[in-house]
Amino acid sequence: MEPPPKLTEIPRGVLDVFCARLHDEGVSSETAVDVVATTQPLITSTAMLGLAEAAFYSKPFDPVALSDAANRDAVPLPVVVPHGACAWRGVDANAKRAGDIMTIELSSPFRNPFGRDAYGILARVSLARDSDTWYWVPLGAVEGRWAVGTPILLGMR
Numbered sequence: 001m002e003p004p005p006k007l008t009e010i011p012r013g014v015l016d017v018f019c020a021r022l023h024d025e026g027v028s029s030e031t032a033v034d035v036v037a038t039t040q041p042l043i044t045s046t047a048m049l050g051l052a053e054a055a056f057y058s059k060p061f062d063p064v065a066l067s068d069a070a071n072r073d074a075v076p077l078p079v080v081v082p083h084g085a086c087a088w089r090g091v092d093a094n095a096k097r098a099g100d101i102m103t104i105e106l107s108s109p110f111r112n113p114f115g116r117d118a119y120g121i122l123a124r125v126s127l128a129r130d131s132d133t134w135y136w137v138p139l140g141a142v143e144g145r146w147a148v149g150t151p152i153l154l155g156m157r
Contacts, residue, residue, distance in 0.1 A: 014123075039079065099127060
């Protein structure tokens with residue numbers, strides 16, 4: 001299998017599928033949502049445990065070693081914040097967060113160690129850096145381009 005194309009930014013398709021997911025969960029298209037405009041260091045051992053659980057992976061593994069391996073190539077990337085069906089607002093990672101505004105942070109893309117040739121992005125949705133909900137957003141290479149799958153809720157808080 002040929003390696004996936006190199007990403008220089010997080011494509012708008014990632015937020016487009018998140019927009020649909022938020023609408024499915026009852027969030028209005030007029031609700032402002034802050035999007036951190038650069039990928040964040042979200043690939044942790046806890047995230048690996050959540051990803052393994054979502055994949056129903058039951059073999060022993062070292063979550064610290066897996067997160068370290070995923071972070072080796074996880075360079076910060078800009079996030080394309082589209083205008084469209086959701087009221088996205090691109091914000092700096094250090095921006096003050098309002099307690100009533102949802103924020104989405106994305107990790108750099110990495111290979112999912114619990115799936116075959118599976119890549120994706122972790123996403124953390126929170127209010128004022130509290131009440132986190134985590135998702136795995138699958139990515140796949142199709143004819144030399146990235147395709148974005150439906151976000152999968154991870155069982156971690």
